[in-house]
Every structure is written in C-alpha cells, then in structure tokens.
Amino acid sequence: MAKKTKIRAKEKDGIVIAKVLMSHPMETGLRKDKKTGKKIPAHFIQEVIAKAGDKTVLEAFWAGGVSKNPYMSFKYKGAKGEMLTISWIDNQGGSASKSAKVK
Amino acid sequence: MKRRTLLKTSLAASVVMAVGSVIPGRVMAAYPKAAFENKDAAGALNDMFGTSDYAESGDIKIKAPEIAENGAVVPVQVSSSIANIESISIVVSGNPTPMIASFNMHGSEGFVSTRIKMGKTSDVLAVVKAGGSLHATRQEVKVTIGGCGG
Amino acid sequence: MRKTIYTIVVSLITSMIGTLALASTPTEDLKAFQQYYMDRFPDTPKSDFNNGVYSIDAAARETFESIEEFAPYEIDIEKGEELYHKPFANGGTYNDCFGEPGVRHLYPQFDSETGKIVTLESAINDCRKAAGEKKLKYKKGTIAELTAYMAYESRGNVFDIKIPNDPRALAHYNRGKRHWYSKRGQLNMACADCHWTNAGNMLRAERLGPAFGHMTHFPKYRAKWGNLGTPHRRFAGCNSQVRAKPFKAQSDEYKALEYFLTYMGNGLEANGPATRK
Numbered sequence: 001m002a003k004k005t006k007i008r009a010k011e012k013d014g015i016v017i018a019k020v021l022m023s024h025p026m027e028t029g030l031r032k033d034k035k036t037g038k039k040i041p042a043h044f045i046q047e048v049i050a051k052a053g054d055k056t057v058l059e060a061f062w063a064g065g066v067s068k069n070p071y072m073s074f075k076y077k078g079a080k081g082e083m084l085t086i087s088w089i090d091n092q093g094g095s096a097s098k099s100a101k102v103k
Numbered sequence: 104m105k106r107r108t109l110l111k112t113s114l115a116a117s118v119v120m121a122v123g124s125v126i127p128g129r130v131m132a133a134y135p136k137a138a139f140e141n142k143d144a145a146g147a148l149n150d151m152f153g154t155s156d157y158a159e160s161g162d163i164k165i166k167a168p169e170i171a172e173n174g175a176v177v178p179v180q181v182s183s184s185i186a187n188i189e190s191i192s193i194v195v196s197g198n199p200t201p202m203i204a205s206f207n208m209h210g211s212e213g214f215v216s217t218r219i220k221m222g223k224t225s226d227v228l229a230v231v232k233a234g235g236s237l238h239a240t241r242q243e244v245k246v247t248i249g250g251c252g253g
Numbered sequence: 254m255r256k257t258i259y260t261i262v263v264s265l266i267t268s269m270i271g272t273l274a275l276a277s278t279p280t281e282d283l284k285a286f287q288q289y290y291m292d293r294f295p296d297t298p299k300s301d302f303n304n305g306v307y308s309i310d311a312a313a314r315e316t317f318e319s320i321e322e323f324a325p326y327e328i329d330i331e332k333g334e335e336l337y338h339k340p341f342a343n344g345g346t347y348n349d350c351f352g353e354p355g356v357r358h359l360y361p362q363f364d365s366e367t368g369k370i371v372t373l374e375s376a377i378n379d380c381r382k383a384a385g386e387k388k389l390k391y392k393k394g395t396i397a398e399l400t401a402y403m404a405y406e407s408r409g410n411v412f413d414i415k416i417p418n419d420p421r422a423l424a425h426y427n428r429g430k431r432h433w434y435s436k437r438g439q440l441n442m443a444c445a446d447c448h449w450t451n452a453g454n455m456l457r458a459e460r461l462g463p464a465f466g467h468m469t470h471f472p473k474y475r476a477k478w479g480n481l482g483t484p485h486r487r488f489a490g491c492n493s494q495v496r497a498k499p500f501k502a503q504s505d506e507y508k509a510l511e512y513f514l515t516y517m518g519n520g521l522e523a524n525g526p527a528t529r530k
Contacts, residue, residue, distance in 0.1 A: 063139035065203035067218040069325035075212035172530040173476035178319040247458030
C-alpha cells in the first residue's frame, strides 16, 4: 500500500492553517479479523512532526484511538511560500515524509 | 510474553531515534508509551504529566458532535485562549485506553483538530498544559452504532 | 443484536404507501419518484438530495461537512489519478476507452449492441480486457480508486441516464424497479420499505435516507468500511441487512437495480466520491 500524505497550508494575517491527511490503517491491536477470528496486530502512527522550514511547529503523539486515515489540523505563525514538512513514524517502523508550500 | 514487549519497546525506541535523525535539530521527546497503554484516564494523565490534577477551565473549547454518527470517525476540535500552551491532549474516558492524542505545541496557536475513535458514549476531555499546570474541559459525545450491515 | 433488528424493523411502517405504478413509463416514474421525496421533505432543496441522509438530518450534516473538508478519499483520488493515466502494457490508456475521466454521470448505460447494461465498473474491466490486462475486483480496492478519480472529475455534471426506446432497455429498467419494490430476506422487506415508506424515520440508531439521490456520489467512503466501496458493495449490504442472500457484484440483477435507481436521480449533480457513516 502506497503511503500517501496530503497537506494543505494557507496563510492569512500571519497565521498558517495547516490541514493534513495521512493514509494509515491505525489498527488498535484490539480488533479481530472477521474471517479468521484472529486479532489484527496493532499498527498505528505514533509520532507526527510538523516543521516550518526547519523549525518544529508541532509534535503529535498518537495511539490507535485516532481514526483510520488520520486527519489533523493546527495553526502557527508563518508566511506564504514557506515549506511545511510533515513526517510520521508508526509502531512497526514505517515512516513517511511530505512537504508542501504554504499558499 | 515479556520478551515480546521488550522487543517492541526497543523497536519503538530505535524508530523514534530514526525520525530524530531524519529531522535534524528537532527537540526530542520520548513517545509516552505508558500513558497510551494505561486503561484508566487518571492513570494515563499521571503517566503523561506526573499528575492527574487539573483545573476546570472556561478558556478551552471543544467542538465535537453531541451524537456521533459512527464511533469510528468522530471529529474533535480543541481551541484555547490560554497563554503559552505547551501541549493539548485528548482523552476519552470510555475507551479501553483513554489517552488518544497529545500535541506538543512548540509555540503554535492554541488549536488542534483531528478525528478519533469512540467505543461508546463518553466524555471527551481536552487537557491543556500551560505554565506547568493542567487545565481541562469536557464534552459528552453519545455514540450509537450503525445498523446497516456490510 | 439479531432480536433488536427484528423488533425495530417491526416498529417501522410496514405497509407500503403510494408506490410507483407497475405499468408506468420511466418518465412518469421519475416525476412521481422525485415529487414524493420533495413533498415529504419540503425543507430540502431539490439540488441537495444528492447529499443522501444529510439532506434531511441537520445534526449529522455537521459531522459530514467537517469530514468532507478534508476527506479520507482524497488520497484515493490521487491514487486513482495515477492509475488512470498509467499506460497499460500494450501502451493504451483508459482514455482510449472513455475519452476523458469525467464520465461518472453517464453510467450506467444501455448498450444497444449487446443488449446489456454497462456500469462504470464493468466498462473499466471491459477496457482492461481489451488491452490484455487482468480484471479488477468489483467491490472495493483499485477499481474504487479509479472510479473515485473519475467521479471527482465528473463533479458538477448533471446525471442524465438514458432509457432508450428499446424493449431490452425497458426490461432492464423494469427488472431494477421490481427488485426495488420486492420484499425479500428473512425480514421480508423491500428497499422501498426502508427508503421510501420510512425515509426520514429511525432504524435503530440510524436515520433512513431518501432514495432520491442514492446513486450520485459513488464510490463512497464509509466510516463503517474504513475505505471506498462501489454501488454494488452497498446493495449487497442492504440485501444482507434484511437477511436476503446478496447477488454478485455486476450481476445482471444489480446492474438493473443500479440502472433504475440512477435514472431516478436524473437531474442531480454528480458529487462523488463522498463520505457516509
């Protein structure tokens, strides 16, 4: 499965509103496979880091309680044209990183 | 069993290191594993912050549906006018592991929005850490499970 | 759980009211069908029926709008776009079959050569077959990513399904209509029992949506599925729910049902993909 991240970042009056969508199963480890009856192993993003240029503007810690294909939005002081980079890692060692320009 | 856990922990630890190196110059904070695995809301706060005492605050607003259409996807938005917010955490007391998410704000505005899972009707607690102490507010979200199969 | 479904279903109105006449023409049916829902939900503007149950449930709509702001299917649209434009091994592309991706609102179609109904999903597999590619599974996965992109490109176009004056086309239409009104399954309920007679009423914790607008937004991302599904995946779910054995995806029966139901929504704007609970 391709790991995809989509970012929208818009500046208004010096504040950037960032909206991020990540593709991830976010399995809690408590769910059972309907067919096999076996527990589906935990598989969730546990850390997300947002950087504006090279300054960290947000660091999120998650567990399986965040919905599948997670969404997050936050606001920070920034300017148009700056890069916003979102990186995440999951509990199985998977990771992804994606950048977008602030509009 | 024990071995497994140990293995997992060290895997997680090495993974965190990996991201640390992917992103140079970041302020490292360890993944608060105990807080996320604690089955009790107060216990989870204790693991995360060393205390579960918080002051009820009118300066925190939660935007969440009164009735969740489907507990699998419940939009929750937390905003606060409190100054110098260090972190915003979302805790659902009715979930098997109540700590859902914790955001270290690094100077960002007092605002986060995300979508969470809720197993049953319960309070959503938004905990804001600022100036070394905890402030919180809560909102009940009723969860009804869908009826149309497949 | 099973018991609850029984009791609640029994508490719904079980005798059908004012159904479409069996001998009426598609044009007459369409008018009566749309008018019924507009009379039943006078506060809902006609153009808003493509939002399904959210067109009649203000509280649920808030959650819906919040999720639509950045919906999980946006990732699927992106994947679908790549898939759609990636050439087949023989160098051909989907555009050779479809001309352009934004054609969701033109399906299903009656094919006067074969006398069969062509759905967007079956057309995709026909296109692949002609190019020597493997068929895709019909309910979810790659095919839904492709149709997500195609639906997205079709947004804003108005549904205009044609029932040509051909007895074979009419036979498909009538078969679909019959399916919609026939009681089936252990619970002995028709689609119309829930989505016509009880539209707006509660089934357990769920509000039943109007059927006017049922087909405008596929594929859809259901919170319950956690991924995208095609129309026939939804039909199968609604058949199973009354404990009837579902038909196969892309069976003639479901194609006919989709033909009828999509035609009933003619005039509405395509707005897929969309999220539902």
